[in-house]
Amino acid sequence: MEKDLYTPVVEKLNELNIGFEIVEHEPALTTEQADSFIEGIEGVRTKTMFLTNKKKTQYYLLVMDDKKRLDMEKFKELTNANRIRMASSDSLYDKMLLPPGVVSPFGLLNNKDKDILVYIDNEITTEQRMSFHPNTNEKTIFIKTTDLMLFIESIGYQVNIIDL
Structure with missing residues (x-):
């Protein structure tokens, strides 16, 4: 039995009095598939990437925005990092x-x-709502952008807004 990582998300949001909308669906394996499950619901479709430097x-x-391509060179420049790449699935699980x-x-x-370190592309910060998988690909959560920032900061992270 897989550990339930979804319940703590709901508990934390409730604790912070943050409203959200949940859409349940079959497991989404691609962003295209995920988008098809939430068609017509207002909120920017996001993609979240987990990156690391060469030495981890x-x-x-x-x-x-999930329609935007990541310009890795620009991201490196904006974050003063070098040799950035997608983190491995092992690192993702470890972290x-x-x-x-x-x-x-x-x-x-x-x-x-x-x-x-948490970064959000400035382009989507003006959107009212964003959508994410709340630690499971069988659900999509819609949350106000301002509430997302509040959530991230409440658990001890700084949100860095960058212009990609």
């Missing part, structure tokens, strides 16, 4: 207990070391 001494969580395809800011709840 620093980790980055980046949230951006956030998540399988690939379920990465979201809610995974930060599972990061015991609090050693992940």
Whole structure:
């Protein structure tokens, strides 16, 4: 039996009095599939990427519009990092207990070391709501952008807004 990583998300949001909407669906394996399950519901579709440097001494969580391509060079420049790449599924599991395809800011709840830097692309910060997998690919959560920032900060992370 897989550990329930979804319930702590709901509990934390309730504790912070943050409203959200949940859509349940079959497991989504791609962003296209995930989007098809939530068609017509208002909220920017995001993709969250878990990145690391070559030596795996620093980790980055980046949230951006799922239609946008990540310009890795620009990200490196903006974060003063070098040799950044997608983190392995092993690193993802070690740091956030998540399988690939379920990465979201809610995974930060599972990061015991609090050693992940959080970045959000400025382009989506003006959106009213965002959507994520709340630590499971069988649900999509919609949350106000301002509440997402509040959630991230309440669990001990700083939100860095960057212009990708």
